Amino acid sequence: MVDTLGARAAHDSHPADPIAAMVNADGLLTAEAERAANISDDVLRDLYRRMAICRRLDQEGLNLQRQGELGLWGPIAGHEAAQVGAAMAMAETDWIFPYYRDFAMTICRGVDPGIAMTWFRGLTHGAWNPYEHRLGPLIISVGTQVPHAVGFAIGCKLDHEPTAVLVGFGEGSTSTGDWHEAMNFAGVFKAPVVFLCENNQWAISVPMREQVAGRVADRAAGYGFPGLRIDGSDVLTVYTVVRAAADRARHGEGPYLVEALTYRFQAHTTSDDPTRYRTDADVEPWRAKDSIARATARLRDRGAFSDDFERAVAAEAEETALAMRATLLSAATPHPGQAFDLVFANPPASLLREQAEFVAELEPGSAE
Amino acid sequence: MTTITMGKALNEALRDALRDDPRVLVYGEDVGRLGGVFRVTDGLRAEFGEERVFDTPLAESTIAAIAVGLAIKGFHPVAEMQFDAFSYPAFNQITSNLAKYHTRTQGACNMQAVIRIPYGGNIGAVEHHSESPETYYVHTAGLKVVTPSTPADAYGLLRAAIADPDPVIFLEPKARYWSRQDLDLPAPPLPLDRAQIVRPGTDGTIIAYGPTVQVALAAAEAAEAEGASLEVVDLRSLSPLDLDTLSASVRKTKRAVVVHEAPVFMGIGAEIAARLMHDLFDVLAAPVERVGSATVPYPPARVEKLFLPDADRVLEAVDRTRQY
Numbered sequence: 001m002v003d004t005l006g007a008r009a010a011h012d013s014h015p016a017d018p019i020a021a022m023v024n025a026d027g028l029l030t031a032e033a034e035r036a037a038n039i040s041d042d043v044l045r046d047l048y049r050r051m052a053i054c055r056r057l058d059q060e061g062l063n064l065q066r067q068g069e070l071g072l073w074g075p076i077a078g079h080e081a082a083q084v085g086a087a088m089a090m091a092e093t094d095w096i097f098p099y100y101r102d103f104a105m106t107i108c109r110g111v112d113p114g115i116a117m118t119w120f121r122g123l124t125h126g127a128w129n130p131y132e133h134r135l136g137p138l139i140i141s142v143g144t145q146v147p148h149a150v151g152f153a154i155g156c157k158l159d160h161e162p163t164a165v166l167v168g169f170g171e172g173s174t175s176t177g178d179w180h181e182a183m184n185f186a187g188v189f190k191a192p193v194v195f196l197c198e199n200n201q202w203a204i205s206v207p208m209r210e211q212v213a214g215r216v217a218d219r220a221a222g223y224g225f226p227g228l229r230i231d232g233s234d235v236l237t238v239y240t241v242v243r244a245a246a247d248r249a250r251h252g253e254g255p256y257l258v259e260a261l262t263y264r265f266q267a268h269t270t271s272d273d274p275t276r277y278r279t280d281a282d283v284e285p286w287r288a289k290d291s292i293a294r295a296t297a298r299l300r301d302r303g304a305f306s307d308d309f310e311r312a313v314a315a316e317a318e319e320t321a322l323a324m325r326a327t328l329l330s331a332a333t334p335h336p337g338q339a340f341d342l343v344f345a346n347p348p349a350s351l352l353r354e355q356a357e358f359v360a361e362l363e364p365g366s367a368e
Numbered sequence: 369m370t371t372i373t374m375g376k377a378l379n380e381a382l383r384d385a386l387r388d389d390p391r392v393l394v395y396g397e398d399v400g401r402l403g404g405v406f407r408v409t410d411g412l413r414a415e416f417g418e419e420r421v422f423d424t425p426l427a428e429s430t431i432a433a434i435a436v437g438l439a440i441k442g443f444h445p446v447a448e449m450q451f452d453a454f455s456y457p458a459f460n461q462i463t464s465n466l467a468k469y470h471t472r473t474q475g476a477c478n479m480q481a482v483i484r485i486p487y488g489g490n491i492g493a494v495e496h497h498s499e500s501p502e503t504y505y506v507h508t509a510g511l512k513v514v515t516p517s518t519p520a521d522a523y524g525l526l527r528a529a530i531a532d533p534d535p536v537i538f539l540e541p542k543a544r545y546w547s548r549q550d551l552d553l554p555a556p557p558l559p560l561d562r563a564q565i566v567r568p569g570t571d572g573t574i575i576a577y578g579p580t581v582q583v584a585l586a587a588a589e590a591a592e593a594e595g596a597s598l599e600v601v602d603l604r605s606l607s608p609l610d611l612d613t614l615s616a617s618v619r620k621t622k623r624a625v626v627v628h629e630a631p632v633f634m635g636i637g638a639e640i641a642a643r644l645m646h647d648l649f650d651v652l653a654a655p656v657e658r659v660g661s662a663t664v665p666y667p668p669a670r671v672e673k674l675f676l677p678d679a680d681r682v683l684e685a686v687d688r689t690r691q692y
Contacts, residue, residue, distance in 0.1 A: 184430075
């Protein structure tokens with residue numbers, strides 16, 4: 001971390017990427033890499049547990065939206081391994097900049113699920129304090145969070161802090177100018193960023209083949225750093241690869257692009273109707289790659305999975321879903337005047353006057 | 369006391385801010401070894417090093433976007449857009465993120481960032497180098513928008529903008545970069561929300577900002593020769609608008625002319641006219657007049673002067689208010 005921004009490393013080529021050697025042609029962690037990574041049974045059980053809980057919360061999100069309690073829900077089914085694996089691979093001191101579908105990342109970062117859900121209930125534009133969780137807000141404007149992560153990472157480098165930054169996005173984001181600009185800035189400034197493409201193969205209705213020419217992972221080479229496509233439904237692969245990429249970033253070796261290939265099992269959001277662009281037959285082959293079933297199989301192989309464990313996780317998931325619902329439904333609606341409080345840290349007098357007029361005009365009783 | 373240009377005053381403001389606040393960063397296209405195409409950042413990289421004053425790739429959207437990330441990290445970035453119309457690629461980052469991040473994070477993340485944009489015409493430039501984009505920015509809640517008209521104001525407003533915890537769009541009237549003034553520096557920062565009466569008068573108020581303040585003053589001088597006393601108000605801040613100062617002036621003079629280089633249609637003058645009409649309906653002796661460009665893309669350099677406000681057009685507008 002001692003090289004200055006002015007003495008940027010030339011990236012004409014990068015040496016053989018040891019992270020790429022961790023996966024086979026299918027993007028799966030090799031047996032050798034798994035041994036070398038030495039991920040304990042407890043860690044793998046925790047990854048399973050978090051995925052199972054998030055899947056249950058995802059179902060509860062759908063339920064709540066169908067019951068009219070949420071304005072919108074963006075299902076994460078199919079993303080559990082990518083989100084949980086990547087978020088848990090980052091050190092506590094690292095930062096994460098999520099996109100709107102990264103609900104499981106927010107849960108992994110310790111945000112109360114019921115509080116996180118208030119965003120979808122229309123109570124807030126941002127449900128948590130980024131500094132408390134080292135987690136940026138959910139960003140809807142597609143791809144625009146990617147250069148924020150790069151800017152933050154440049155700041156970490158300027159502060160000579162060994163911090164890595166993870167940024168999540170879908171493959172649709174990789175079509176935006178901001179994404180490419182951010183990749184180039186990251187390469188030029190050798191910023192400590194791990195780019196995580198959650199390639200679920202659908203940008204609402206547009207399939208990957210009509211969205212991405214070539215492969216997302218290959219884009220990194222053009223920006224002077226390595227990229228790797230991995231099996232994004234295998235949580236152990238995601239965890240191990242992202243952990244290595246974050247270590248690399250923390251050691252001043254620059255950015256890394258991970259393309260986690262997975263599938264969006266549900267609609268884009270509850271406002272979407274996927275029957276207009278795909279069939280159940282399209283989805284079915286991907287169900288065989290389901291992340292939770294595969295984590296279960298890995299744990300069974302290790303002799304680290306039991307019926308008791310499965311039941312305990314299911315019970316915890318149920319309990320968490322009920323608590324989430326209760327927290328969400330008891331969350332207060334903000335006073336309309338509060339919108340004015342949040343605009344500026346140092347609001348001009350004219351805005352305070354406008355606020356007073358606005359509040360005074362509200363029906364008697366609704367103003368504080 | 370030394371005589372310095374507005375460009376140099378801005379340069380001194382950046383230098384003093386870099387010296388006083390270790391979290392200030394200055395970056396953009398060509399701001400490092402070149403010192404900026406207008407030399408506003410001249411010498412800063414040599415003095416403060418490549419970690420605090422640096423060139424970026426040519427990508428305005430990400431120039432604005434990394435200001436968001438750096439501000440979250442606790443830096444106070446000062447980013448330069450090379451020219452007015454080149455800020456448009458950054459528009460989404462500025463309006464969707466920089467302006468909204470404080471709200472989006474429930475006040476947790478201050479966006480203490482300045483986006484400097486040289487703007488305005490009258491320099492004989494090619495397309496995209498002479499525009500007045502202020503209306504785009506003032507229409508976005510969450511941004512403060514200021515513009516100086518003199519070297520002294522340039523210094524004081526830029527120091528205040530950099531020290532303010534909120535994002536500031538700092539519009540620099542490039543035709544005034546070479547204007548000179550005697551200054552004692554360093555000088556205290558100026559408030560970011562106050563207009564300034566730059567010439568007192570009694571028979572009408574000319575409201576101007578940035579590049580048109582000089583035009584307004586020239587018009588007032590010419591009017592004085594003809595026996596009319598015109599007050600000139602320099603807005604300094606376009607968002608918020610200092611309506612108290614404007615209202616007090618027009619309450620006294622009963623007539624107002626707003627002058628800007630931007631097209632009249634939906635310009636700053638429209639908001640000011642509406643406010644004055646609402647607040648001073650019984651006081652105004654004539655409708656508020658507006659002088660600005662036509663609703664056309666910024667014209668080629670050889671004809672730009674036909675579209676830019678000049679003293680004659682301002683005086684014609686003043687006459688309309690006086691003959692109403």
